[in-house]
Amino acid sequence: MKKQILSGIQPSGILTLGNYLGALRNWVKIQNDYDCKFFVADLHSITVDQDPEQLRKNIKSVIMQYLACGLDPEKNTIFIQSHVHEHAELGWILNCSTYMGELSRMTQFKDKSKKQENVKVGLFDYPVLMAADILLYDADFVPVGQDQKQHLEIARDIAKRFNSTYKKEIFKLPEGYITENTAKIMSLQEPTKKMSKSDENKEATIFLLDDRATVLKKVKKAVTDSENVIKYSEEKPGIKNLMNIYSAVTDKTYSQIEEEFKGIGYGKFKEDVASAISDILDPIQEKYNQMLLPENDEYIKNICKKGADVAQKIAQEKLKEVYEAVGFVTK
Ligand code: TRP
16 A cells, blocks of 8 residues: 655645745655645635635646646546535534644744734634645645644644544544755745745746746846855855755756856856756646647546545545544434
8 A cells, every 4th residue: 555645735826946846846756656645725725815716727727737747647636625625624623623822823824914914714724724634635744845844743733632532543643745855945036035926026936837038037136145156055045045946957966066157157157047947847838838728628627526536535434434533423
């Protein structure tokens, strides 16, 4: 039996180079070795305001970007979270095993709620829904970035508490899945902050669908320092970030990169970084454009439908167990 892996990305915009290098590229690598489920976290995305028409587009687009990046629908279960209503249902049950105090301590909630006037209950509750996503499928491993580790921890806490309250090992305790050389890609404009698809400043982020000219423009504008020396150092977050990106897309080590750009200034370095990024993005965009063709509409719909059917079978079973454990009666 292969181990279970589950992960998802919110459809809050076009995916970024950070999503690709930090997540998707690794998902593609592990798809043969694990039983993987990858979903689009649309229920999570409405915890902040979304324009409905834009959201509809983004959900479909993320599915197509998954496929364009190389996720194989024959090997993985690919689905849209809201197609499997058990996620929301288990979320409710788990709400009743979660403390206000522990949710109040989530750093992502604290950060996001600071930026808003009317903070929604859904934003506060976000980690519980995420726990439901994970626990429904007995995930052994959850590939998540650093920023989601706390959410994984709380999922484990909730699972443990539920199991002990109802004296039954209903939920498996998930572990983080940390791959080697997973690149953490930072904002081009504020290189101490993670690159994010919802950054207000579009120049901070390279999107998977940016063309060569746009990538070049953004990399050229990337914040660096005035030293004009390509050296990997914590004190040079801008250059460090560009080196990280270059290393991730070319597989070169930091010392190889330092060697390659010895005596060469930031101008040329940035051009080479931009070009290396686009070399990775070109084939992804080619596949994506293919999928955009109207004749592929059905194909994509079918993948989502098949994925949701597979996921739902498993989710239903788990939810049934949960309902029994808490004392609900059958129809
Ligand atoms: N919170 C995750 C993010 O923003 C997305 C997500 C939702 C997720 N549910 C999940 C990731 C379950 C892993 C497992 O990146």
